[in-house]
Amino acid sequence: MDPMESIRQTFFLECEEQLTELEAGLLALEAGQAEPDTVNAVFRAVHSIKGGAGAFKLHNLVQFSHAFETVLDRVRCSRLQASPHVMKTMIRAADILSDLVAAARDQRELASGAWQGVEGELRSLCSDTEGPAPAAPTSGTGAAEEAFSFTPALIALDFPPPEPQPSCVTIKFKPADELYAKANEVVPIFRELARLGSVAAVCCPDAVPHLEDLNPLGAYLSWTIELKTSHGESAIREAFEFVEGDCLLEISCPAPDAGLGFDNASNELGAATSQPEEEAAKVVDFAPREIESTASATSALSAAQASASSSSGSGKAETGAGPGLNQSQPTIRVDFERVDRLINLVGELVINQAMLSQRIIEAGVGNSPSVAIGLDELEHLTREIQEGVMAIRAQPVRPLFQRMARIVREVADSTGKAVRLRTEGEATEIDKTVVERLADPLTHMIRNAIDHGVEAPEQRTSLGKPAEGQVRLTAGHKSGRVVIEVADDGAGIDRPRVKAIAIKKGLISVDAQLTDTEIDNLLFLPGFSTASTVSNISGRGVGMDVVKRSIQALGGRISIASQPGAGSTFTLSLPLTLAVLDGMVVAVSGQTFVIPLTAIIETVKPSPASVHPLGVGSRVIAVRESFLPIIDVGSELGIREPLTAAHTGVAILVETEGGAQNALLVDAIQDQRQVVIKSLEANYGQTPGVAAATILGDGRVALILDVDALVNRRRSESTSYEMPIAVGA
């Protein structure tokens, strides 16, 4: 990749982090929970974005972040009070900044109307009289002008047009102690001068005291330099730019036709007033290549002062400080692909370890204690490596939750409702891919919660609720899964209305008797929309069915709990990782399958009396008070005829995401273990009823069943049981 492109990518990645920091900081400031360093961190975030944007010539971003930074700087220096108005403007500015970053990343222009208004507001915060008048940093320009006059363009140096004839310029230069104290050096300055023309320098050592009086850090030497150049004074001064104020400097530029005259009398500078004849003879022509030796000859003292750099130059090789080596950097960035490859390899390692164990046992040496201990250790290590690698992919949900804060603000603003977002468990970690793919479903659920759930302020007040509604976003671990809840304290699901709509849309029959949970679950049916007019908040063509599908695609489940008048809670339960799965290994007609443990409720050994035929080719099993349809996995997948005697097998009771319970009939349960998920789609093709594949310890491929697909297929095609697949062995 082009290195510049790679840095660009880093920049935008870093922008994301800065924006997250910015938003968190601003919200903490607004809530009055800011730490002393919060405002500095917020300032740095914007400052950093500005810095990078400048380097990439993203002018809009620079302009906006500069205005923003100026306001933050004032808040930081207590020159501007962080009043609610100021906070609100800054939070909006953070949103706009995020938009500008996104636009820059996608290489599009954000309409100026979308951000210049807020920029103007930021500016006005600095120009009006909130707080004491800022001290003008430089005289001549007004404070506001100074603050906003940032231009990313290079500062054009004031070069006069080059003169055709070089003229001789006399420079008197006497460094002060401070010049050396700041690690400035005479040699580089002479070298810079030599770039402008030919240099002849005479060193005056007259001020050097006797050794016993000599201060090793003192500056005693001065120089008279003759420079033959066609450049003007400003170019010469530029060579002395870093030492200005730390030396005596006189530059006499003769008239262009003055020739090479050298007027001693006009150059009074400390000890170097007049040059003895002998010293004049020591005039050395400066050529860049000879600088090192010339320097040591003419300026032993200053060379000694600079010895640190040269001696260190040889010392650093031993320290092994190669390019880019940094011993103390706390984090490293790694390509996501590399992590994925590592995860794949660890998967292979897990499989190999299982295979090795099995072969050793088959070879009859598994009973030897040393082999057994070795195998145990290998297994233990393999699991630790696997967990370690998985942890690399894990990310806290905090950035995701913080993004939701903006959604809440925007939806609350556009619906005229007052809503506060409360978040809990932001540190909960979850697979990176899951985090990324949760953004859309969460956004939709939060929009729904505010648009449909939370009531208007006056309505809430009349109901005795606080005028400000609340959306609670929580994350936490629960039995090996991550559970995320979106809860509101609004009106709850209007069940009679939901049912009426479902009847009207033909989703259920008029006389359907549904429990509350069943009615709530109607929301997940495709095309269901309760909004009587499609609002621009929730009605974006995405229904809860899409939300549900996205969650399911992540191996997750979604459920609703709602209490009329008190609000609704949507609960997402997600796997910690997409790379491994806890499964039950089962045998069906000599084949091995894996059923995800998350779908399994319990296992039952059917008794002949508990199995009842129901219609043609259908059977149900009685489990306590309910009858569950039996799905014969073998016949369903087309690998054998239906088991005539169901009681010879094992019934595995499973629950689909929709809450439907079924019994999967298999021949035997073999094992329960963690398996590495291998995509079947990537290697073979999509196969109904099969979610993925895995490799077992004996090296055989086992298919991981897609319970939902099996059940749904069975339900929708009650007349056809054929679902043939190619089973690899």
Place this chain on the structure above:
Amino acid sequence: MNRTILTVDDSRTMRDMLKMALVEAGYDVVQAVDGLDGLEVLKGTVPDVIVTDINMPKLDGFGFIEAVRALQKFRGVPILVLTTESDQEKKARARSAGATGWIVKPFNPEKLVSAIRRVLA
């Protein structure tokens, strides 16, 4: 042998840009993420030049420069600060803390290398 430059900047973007430009110009680069980290890095290496940002968490550029200058070993190591044209005040503060020179942001590789050349004896 290549000269070594220590860059101190909390922004990865800036660190990457500095490194790219400096490596291109033939320097070795060591990096630190803030002033404190910079001091830590200096325990193991003596760079020929230090290039530091000012606004950084933990220990900002001013504090970093003062701390470096207080160490005998680094008295002669030039320190360049990254600053913006509008930050005259910061530039002055950095200088009084002991900065050798400055690089005006947004910098380009030529500007950067030329500033380093101007302080590298």
